[in-house]
Amino acid sequence: MLVTSHSYLTRPTAATQPQGYKAATVELEGLPQEADTHYSDGTPRSDLSDSAQIKSDHPTSPLGKVVAGVMLGAGVWTVANIASQVASAGPAGVALAAGALVAGYAAADLSSGIFHHWVDNYPTPETPVVGKMAKEFQEHHFRTYDLLEVSFLDNCVNAGRFLAPMMGLVAAANPHYAVAASAMAFLTGGYLAQGSHRWTHMKTPPPVGRLMQAVGLAQSKESHARHHRMPWSDNYCIVNGMWNPLLSKTDFWRKLENVYHQATGIEPKSWRDPGVKQLALGEISKAEFLAHQKENRKIFSEVISDERKFWREQDQARREALQ
Secondary structure, three states, rough: OOOOOOOHHOOOOOOOOOOOOOOOOOOOOOOOOOOOOEEOOOOEEOOOOOOOOOOOOOOOOHHHHHHHHHHHHHHHHHHHHHHHHHHHOOOHHHHHHHHHHHHHHHHHHHHHHHHHHHEEEEEEEEOOHHHHHHOOOOOOOHOOHHHHHHHHHHHHHHHHHHOOOOOOOOHHHHOOOHHHHHHHHHHHHHHHHHHHHHHHHOOOOOHHHHHHHHHHOOHHHHHHHHHOOOOOOOOOOOOOOOOOOHHHOEEEEEEHHHHHHHHOOOOHHHHHHHHHHHHHHOOOOHHHHHOOHHHHHHHHHHHHHHHHHHHHHHHHHHHHHOO
């Protein structure tokens, strides 16, 4: 059964809730934002209920399988090399290797945030090399369940095609176990970032996803939900989101945007919210920003109205193609 052309304004019932209904909600202060891409309570809508969009059994591409195979094989070999070295290093070696693993994974989360912030705000679909990825990240704000249109491994393949060769080099080089452990954790975290992101948009992630969320190795739904609040200007880290609270509290992204603006003159997309821009430029305090956040988000919503219309038309074309 296809979604009718007006159903994007209809709040889902218990029987028709999309797969990600409880996943990445857009929580707005005061009255909820009603937009083409969200239900009236602010929940991102599922564009194609009963379509392949919300199914999780898509076949993996050959590239996705190759990249996953390299990551797994090289990772296992690296673990064996680390274990061999640690065995002769004693308890101190175990502690150092464990610390290196934690540091590498933490670096992966921070790196995912820096890259996510950049790709959300600066490139366009026409930007060389990263244009396709930029389009996918920016489109995701309007179609939050697009991650479920491909398999888990194909969610990870864009980053994996760059990271898998590096993992292979680490396995072949067999460096000091602390270096190998930190590199392996960093590369594994980077590879799994979009997989972790996928799980935040699923009503019921697979058991391994729920376990990783429970132990803090994957980002929680609540953490990522905060990113999907307009104007999508916070909580960019998506490996496990461990850096998000600190970066949010210190207004790290606004400071980074200010530095980039001073160096290049380019304004990020998040500055279409006037409050975000003023906070980044130091023109208002954090208290003033929060006091006017609701009205500034309404301004942002109006600014992106053409984009909402565009993606609404794209969704309608998808529905017609399924008929």
